[in-house]
Amino acid sequence: MSSAAKKVMQAAAGAGGGQAAGNYIAVSHEGRVSILDHTTPGSLSFAAGVTSGFSSGGNPRGLNYSPDGNYLAVPQVRNPHSFTLINLTSFPGSVSVAATYTGDGNGMSCAYGPDGVNYIALAHKTSGTSGDNFTLLNNSTASSVSYSDSYLLGSASGGSNRPGGNGVAWTPDGNYIAVGCSGFNSSPDFTMLSRSGGSVSRASDFSSIGNNCSAVAMSPNGSYIAAASESTPHFKLLSRSGSSVSLAATYAVASYVIGARSASWSPDGNYIAVAHYGSPYFTLIDHTSAGSLSMAATYTLGGNGYGTAFHPEGNYIGVTTNGSATFTLLNHSSGSVSKAATYTLSSSVNDGACDFSPN
Numbered sequence: 001m002s003s004a005a006k007k008v009m010q011a012a013a014g015a016g017g018g019q020a021a022g023n024y025i026a027v028s029h030e031g032r033v034s035i036l037d038h039t040t041p042g043s044l045s046f047a048a049g050v051t052s053g054f055s056s057g058g059n060p061r062g063l064n065y066s067p068d069g070n071y072l073a074v075p076q077v078r079n080p081h082s083f084t085l086i087n088l089t090s091f092p093g094s095v096s097v098a099a100t101y102t103g104d105g106n107g108m109s110c111a112y113g114p115d116g117v118n119y120i121a122l123a124h125k126t127s128g129t130s131g132d133n134f135t136l137l138n139n140s141t142a143s144s145v146s147y148s149d150s151y152l153l154g155s156a157s158g159g160s161n162r163p164g165g166n167g168v169a170w171t172p173d174g175n176y177i178a179v180g181c182s183g184f185n186s187s188p189d190f191t192m193l194s195r196s197g198g199s200v201s202r203a204s205d206f207s208s209i210g211n212n213c214s215a216v217a218m219s220p221n222g223s224y225i226a227a228a229s230e231s232t233p234h235f236k237l238l239s240r241s242g243s244s245v246s247l248a249a250t251y252a253v254a255s256y257v258i259g260a261r262s263a264s265w266s267p268d269g270n271y272i273a274v275a276h277y278g279s280p281y282f283t284l285i286d287h288t289s290a291g292s293l294s295m296a297a298t299y300t301l302g303g304n305g306y307g308t309a310f311h312p313e314g315n316y317i318g319v320t321t322n323g324s325a326t327f328t329l330l331n332h333s334s335g336s337v338s339k340a341a342t343y344t345l346s347s348s349v350n351d352g353a354c355d356f357s358p359n
Helices: 003-015
Strands: 024-029 032-037 045-050 071-075 083-087 096-101 107-112 119-124 134-138 146-151 164-170 176-182 190-196 199-206 216-218 224-228 235-241 244-251 263-265 271-275 281-286 294-300 305-310 316-321 326-333 336-344 354-356
Touching: 024 316, 024 326, 071 107, 071 119, 107 164, 119 176, 134 199, 146 199, 164 224, 176 216, 176 224, 190 244, 199 244, 216 263, 224 263, 224 271, 263 305, 271 305, 271 316, 281 305, 281 316, 294 336, 305 354, 316 354
Parallel strands: 164 216
Antiparallel strands: 024 032, 024 354, 032 045, 071 083, 083 096, 107 119, 119 134, 119 164, 134 146, 164 176, 176 190, 190 199, 216 224, 224 235, 235 244, 263 271, 271 281, 281 294, 305 316, 316 326, 326 336
């Protein structure tokens, strides 16, 4: 289906009282990417699945829909690829693999550039002591990807292997990319990259996120960045102006935040969803006062929270649980959460994530 046709359907859905976005949810789990049907708000059913390239340990990880919803970018364990691009132009109906990319190491997370910026940011591991851990992929042709540039984040002092790229997020103007760096011997653990065309370069660093900086999520207006790690306090809020970042606030969730896509902003920027280790495993943080953090709500999952995503309209939150086949959909209203539905996947989540379709 063309982008224009999808936009017509989206507008019609909104005019008819249905939801104008978030009709599908992509979930990465062992050996498969599943797309769940959410066309009936608050209800889940299976719509499609992709297994090609994800079997035998090549598990998909922190996936991301394209701005028009026609493609799904999927980083994965390098077996043999570290990135797969899924074609959804004929979905609902059929899905297929459009392209793959083999980088230096296991893919961790990725993010499409904002609408009109035809690049995909890919954060990944390295191959032992060689290679970079961030790659900028050219996506000027929607159905393909190619190498554009790369960058080595962090350092590996005291360790034989280089650290890996982890969470990644674009600024709304597409001029900067925020990237977290994983590794107990790595410093800095957070970098802002400047993008000029298809090239990236270091703009600034921040070295106080903590060990294994995992989730990195940009606020809708680009003024704040949510970052999380295995060091207490596990959640930190950074203030951003251009390429400069500074610590705005911290919040102590129960335990480690490990998933590369374990933090997500509400569309209005008033709340931040965080999936984490340690009961209750999910925390919704209040950011209604810009630059300040407080608890809005918690929800007790069946195990360690790993990935989370806000619905484009802000009224639902998806959450994956590491080591579990249960996907959880939460209702959200003004800082309150409750269970809307759960869905049992065909396999357990293994460093998996979720993302709502933009249509």
